[in-house]
Amino acid sequence: MQNPVTVASGTFGYGAEYAQIIDVNLLGAVTVKGIRLNPVLGNATPRTAEVTGGMLNAIGLQGPGVDGFIKKYWPFLKGLKVPTIINIWGTTVEEYAEVARRFDALGGVGALELNVSCPNIKEGGAQFGTDCKLLAQVVAACRKVTTLPLITKMSPNVPSIAPFAKAAENEGSDALAVTNSFPAMAIDIHTRKPKLANITGGLTGPAIKPIAVKLVWEAAQAVKIPIIGMGGIQNADDAVEFLMAGATAVAVGTANFYEPQTALQVIAGIRDFMAQKKIADVREITGSVLAKK
Amino acid sequence: MLEQTVQIISNERDTDSYFRLVLRAPEIAPLIQPGQFAHVRILPMKDALLRRPFSIFQATGDAFSILYKTVGKGTEVLSRMRAGQEVSAIAPLGHGFTVPKAGGETPLLVAGGYGMAAMFLLAQRSPQKGIVFVGGRRRVDILCEQEFAAIGWEVRAMTEDGSHGEKGLVTHPLIAELQKRLPDRKVFACGPTPMLKAVGKIAEDFNVPAELSMDEHMCCGVGTCLTCVIPVKAGDSWEYQRTCTEGPVFDSREIVWEAAK
Secondary structure (H helix, E strand, O other), X not given: OOOOEEEOOOOOOOOHHHOOOOOHHHOOOEEEEEEOOOOEOOOOOOOEEEEOOEEEEXXXXXXXXXXXXXXXXXXXXXXXXXXXXXXXXXXXXXHHHHHHHHHHHHOOOOEEEEEOOOOOOOOOOHHHHOOHHHHHHHHHHHHHHOOOOEEEEOOOOOOOOHHHHHHHHHOOOOEEEEOOOEEEEOEEOOOOEEOOOOOEEEEEOHHHHHHHHHHXXXXXXXXXXXXXXXXXXXXXXXXXXXXXXXXXXXXXXXXXXXXXXXXHHHHHHHHHHHHHOOOOOHHHOOOOOOOOO | OEEEEEEEEEEEEOOOOEEEEEEEOOOOHHHOOOOOXXXXXXXXXXXOOOOEEEEOOOEEOOEEEEXXXXXXXXXHHHHOOOOOOEEEEEEEEOEOOOOOOOOOOEEEEEEEHHHHHHHHHHHHHOOXXXXXXXXXXXXHHOOOHHHHHHOOOEEXXXXXXXXXXXXXXOHHHHHHHHOOOOOOEEEEEEOXXXXXXXXXXXXXXXXXXXXXXXXXXXXOOOOOOOOOXXXXXXXXXXXXXXXXXXXXXXXXXXXXHHHOO
């Protein structure tokens, strides 16, 4: 990565959608929306709802499947100067491994992000990220079939993130992404209906940032592998906070939806912060919080 | 599609809770096609973060305008903004109406409330003049009649309470018009979803093509978040397509109403 800033899966489509209004080649990496083996219809609508300081979503991982992705979106992505991180998922351990194998065979992929933490699907996703044994099985199965860097995207919905982070590290995950959205709900008091067709969804945006920073800090205490920190980043100050908590890189998520320039502003802002504080290498910031435990 | 910070030229009350917002956007304005929308970030809003999508009403020279109704906190804050203040706009967005070709179909426009504004550019750029049927609950819900009259269009207004035009639903005069069975006509509609569904059915009954501008809850506006999807025919089945990208305007025969909700 040419800089420590990527975008969170599901908030940047497949890269091409934003290419008209931002120079995608300035990002550290492009992370695409979650893909499983076959096409996915997704959930009924409404799928998102705005809440104070953020939003809820329950998209249901609508997607084109591996073949559809390769045909429709890969030609644009492989032409980029920056690496593509492909977020993958399945409903069985075998499916995760098969998707990993397919992308390993494709050639030119930057890394695979194992989505074991989506809260909005009945099968797959968070069921793997909230059970330490299943998580270990998914990572191990993917590790067996690919030499691509593996990033495990951790669920926040666990009593302590440390054992999960360690399990992923032990099974050969090269990095962690911390964190996914938080299970949440909103109700329209006039109609008494949930604001999402799925009833519950995942909370993202600035509202979750302090919780995500704590999760990054806890995960960083537990493992030696690098962490991509994410959760409500709106500007460089937010990003630096994640780095100080222990992240090596960061991802901009929900902010892409309302301000597509955010990731580029974060990259420039981190540079300004480093110049101001006379920091030569961004890696010096990682884990530099003065917190004794 | 451009993302720009643009200045408000004016933001005046039209009728009741409707406002007309004019934005100076010299680079965006010439790109606008009928039926497209602008995704606006209302910068003074700090806790409600998402952009709001608005159909584009007029585009002339270096400016474009929006006719909106105050329906929630976003439009509430927007309605208090004044000339000289700025908003961020991503525009023009979406797949709009097919403008009739010279000598082609005669357009019949069907509008519900401020849906009328979203069809003004279509009327203005159509080589054939047609009829616009507009419906609303009360007199104040009937907007921009003068603009349509000024470009030589016939306006047939309907109100549910009979306070303006004739009393009844907008679909009544549409059915009466289609019963004349005149050749080469095409229906274009913008308004609330139940109205669009009814118009689509009527057009199908009379075997007249129809383009519907769908109004769905939106988030990113550019095709990444998959919030604003509707069921659209795909082979023997259907798939979710994005109102912000494949739409907002769809051929009514492609929409799979029974799969929605």
